[in-house]
Amino acid sequence: MLEPVKIVQIAEAVAKSKLTAGVVEGAQAAAVIDSEGREALRITIVIKSGTAAKLNGDAVLDTLVQIQDRLRAAGEERFGIVEYATKAELEAGDDSES
Amino acid sequence: MTIPNPEHLFEQADKLIAPPAAGAPRQVDLRRAVSSAYYGVFHATLAAAADLFVGRTKRSTAQYGLVYRSVDHRSLRALCIEVAKSNLPAKYTPYQPHNVFRSNIKAFAAAAVDLQEKRHGADYDPLIRIKISDALAVVSTARSAVRRFGRASATQRNAFLSLLIFSQR
Numbered sequence: 001m002l003e004p005v006k007i008v009q010i011a012e013a014v015a016k017s018k019l020t021a022g023v024v025e026g027a028q029a030a031a032v033i034d035s036e037g038r039e040a041l042r043i044t045i046v047i048k049s050g051t052a053a054k055l056n057g058d059a060v061l062d063t064l065v066q067i068q069d070r071l072r073a074a075g076e077e078r079f080g081i082v083e084y085a086t087k088a089e090l091e092a093g094d095d096s097e098s
Numbered sequence: 099m100t101i102p103n104p105e106h107l108f109e110q111a112d113k114l115i116a117p118p119a120a121g122a123p124r125q126v127d128l129r130r131a132v133s134s135a136y137y138g139v140f141h142a143t144l145a146a147a148a149d150l151f152v153g154r155t156k157r158s159t160a161q162y163g164l165v166y167r168s169v170d171h172r173s174l175r176a177l178c179i180e181v182a183k184s185n186l187p188a189k190y191t192p193y194q195p196h197n198v199f200r201s202n203i204k205a206f207a208a209a210a211v212d213l214q215e216k217r218h219g220a221d222y223d224p225l226i227r228i229k230i231s232d233a234l235a236v237v238s239t240a241r242s243a244v245r246r247f248g249r250a251s252a253t254q255r256n257a258f259l260s261l262l263i264f265s266q267r
Contacts, residue, residue, distance in 0.1 A: 034215055035214075040215075052235060055235055055238055056238070057241050061209055065182075065205050065208045072184065083232045
């Protein structure tokens, strides 16, 4: 099980190499429980505001694959769920309903 | 028989994410968008399997429906988790084409698991908040997954679909 700082390093490095230059601002990682009750990782790629609609689907998928491959190669057995958010979205408060 | 068109599900997701005249998209719309994106991938997989084992020209037959309905989310997830890894478990290795699933099928498998997990959260978890950025990335990933599956060789696709439909003993 890797330390969160190492997971973030891997995720950020992969995202910066696969996605359009200048889009990625950072990464975050948190331990979660997946839909089947297993330990998993939620990895959030923090992107610049206004860039999400321009993300290339193949690049997003390659980012997912390579993050998972590199985490496994580093000894991480938890499944990584990769998400995208801007800083503003991460800082926004939660409403109680839709 | 009306087979759900994956691209129509992706277009539905696009519409649900598009900002309304005022304010941000509703969370219920973003949740449905994530769900539709996953279901685009799911139905593309089911149609590919039934086309292979029954035939595209027999889409209106009961046999086609039987094969189409034989795959559930859990079995797709279980296979995709293993295919996405570098090394398949021994029970699958005799069925791998040339002893390896190549990058297009591995990418498809990784996407299917990731999207299914997000679909589960979007449909059932009241504690999550879907970000617009992530909903957009989910739909892009789903479209790419279907493209990558189509780009794989017939040998690779058929091996994957065989493992999906038929259980090993």
